[in-house]
Amino acid sequence: MYDFAIIGGGIVGLSTAMALGKRYPNAKILVLEKESKWAFHQTGNNSGVIHSGIYYKPGSFKAKFCRDGSRSMVEFCQEHDIAHEVCGKVIVATDEQELPRLENLYKRGLENGLEVKRISAEEVKEIEPHVTCVAGIRVYSTGIANYKQVCLKYAELIAKLGGELRLNTKVEKISRSGKNQVLETNNGTFETRFVINCAGLHSDRLAKLAQVNPQAKIVPFRGEYYELTPEKRYLVKTLIYPVPNPDFPFLGVHFTKMIDGSVHAGPNAVLSLKREGYKKTDFDLRDFAEVMTYPGFWKLAAKHADEGIQEIIRSFSKAAFTRSLQKLIPEVRSEDLVPCHAGVRAQALMNDGKLVDDFLIVQDQNSVHVCNAPSPAATSSLEIGKAIVAQIPEQSHLLTAAVN
Structure with missing residues (x-):
């Protein structure tokens, strides 16, 4: 017993x-x-990021647990000699239309009690010399660890x-x-x-x-990554994120310096046809049928049809994936990227099509x-x-x- x-x-x-x-x-x-x-x-199979909590609704479990967790995780890694680094990250707006969303994200960071700073395009360059943007936010508490x-x-x-x-x-x-x-x-x-x-x-x-x-029902989304070739790792010093679409549940493709020194680029986000489907060819009839017969999935798909199509295109087109990354770092070329691991996100979805956020x-x-x-x-x-x-x-x- x-x-x-x-x-x-x-x-x-x-x-x-x-x-x-x-x-x-x-x-x-x-x-x-x-x-x-x-x-x-x-x-x-995750990206190894110690998140700050900047994205999450103030007062939510995610906001509180992530803010406190980023501190306790660093303390745990220090106590037990686990590889980690508090390197910070930049979130950048690549055009003027993204500036209001960047400002809203900055205010949310302050509401969540984080150390964040508005920075100019020139100041972003001082941190990440190869990034092209119009403005950014520096988030100091973000880090990386070996989970x-x-x-x-x-x-x-x-x-x-x-x-x-x-x-x-x-x-x-x-x-x-x-x-x-x-x-x-x-x-x-x-x-x-x-x-x-x-x-x-x-x-x-x-x-x-x-x-x-x-x-709610778990709907699996596969996140696919590329890795920068070793000779191009110099393009990324820390972590570089775009301004996310607040209506879409994923953060957009970004650059992450891993704890082993490698640099991962991604992920996209596509429906996985198997709950543990790490390859495009993975398929499970039960898993697939559950999603296809779930009304909430079709309501979600209808709401985010445009974004969903772009994610699928990135999944099958390396050129499209590369173009998304070039919005952040124009120097990146298709030949600089090699495929690496994928992860599957267990995302709960309600019957009315709303994601459990x-x-x-x-x-x-x-x-x-x-x-x-x-x-x-x-x-x-x-x-x-x-x-x-x-x-x-x-x-x-x-x-x-x-x-x-």
């Missing part, structure tokens, strides 16, 4: 297990991950706290046994008093297995379901874990774990 079972060994599941171990030192904690290693999906190393350290600390970690263990059925829940897996059956679902790309399905309706955490009697935790979840992971655990003491039958 376990006190807590966490489903999903990505960065949110592991941070939650670690926070539980600290809050309830005598509790029996179990982490189940269906893959053969931790951080296999969203966490292991795979972070997750391995989380797992190590969970084990030291007495937690049990199981890889290659897929939850296939959830049922009740009195007040407890029974998790049937391909690798045994486990009974627990409390379930925390951090299953990312499959979080909505796990919620339904537990008889919980998340009021904040972290979605659904609480039931003896379970919590994290049903929307795309970027900036890695940055925010320590804060998300603490926030989930803060809800659990209200469950009186679990309080004994903290005092026994």
Whole structure:
């Protein structure tokens, strides 16, 4: 019998297990991950950015968790000697029409309590000599980190706290046994008093297995990247972002200096035909059919048809992808770019076609379901874990774990 079972060994599941171990030192904690290693999906394929929180609506979970998380993540990396760098970033307007949106973003950064600065095109050049723009914002707290190393350290600390970690263990059925829940897996059956679902790309399905309706469906979007050839890495010093379209959920193609010194360019954002579809050719009939028969997807597609078409074009045309990057750095040429990894974003979408634009955490009697935790979840992971655990003491039958 376990006190807590966490489903999903990505960065949110592991941070939650670690926070539980600290809050309830005598509790029996179990982490189940269906893959053969931790951080296999969203966490292991993201851009490695420690986000500042500038983009998110003031007062939202994303804004608060990201702002606080950027600090706690840097402190965690410092404490455990994990590769990271607080290098800052620039967000630039490439034409006059983008200036009002840039100003709104600057004000939002101030509202979110961030250190941000308006900078001229000349000042942008001092930071990023190869960027062409009309104005920019400097965001000081943005950084980069190796999130795979972070997750391995989380797992190590969970084990030291007495937690049990199981890889290659897929939850296939959830049922009740009195007040407890029974998790049937391909690798045994486990009974627990409390379930925390951090299953990312499959979080909505796990919620339904537990008889919980998340009021949203996960729609997978693949983000495809190119990498600058080593001899062209000099073109990028830190991180360079365009001004995003506030009505579109993605940030636009940008340049990211990675912790290993490489420079990634992207991502675009296209519908993935498989929830774990990292290649253009990946296809799963169930995943595809669920999206195609979901009214919310068609409402979203109709609203963002123009942007969606441009994303698809960039996916299949390297020349189009290159042109998007040239708006930021005109010197970039197609031959300077080589394909690299893709990631898949687990984006929750409601039936009315609205994207869930904040972290979605659904609480039931003896379970919590994290049903929307795309970027900036890695940055925010320590804060998300603490926030989930803060809800659990209200469950009186679990309080004994903290005092026994």
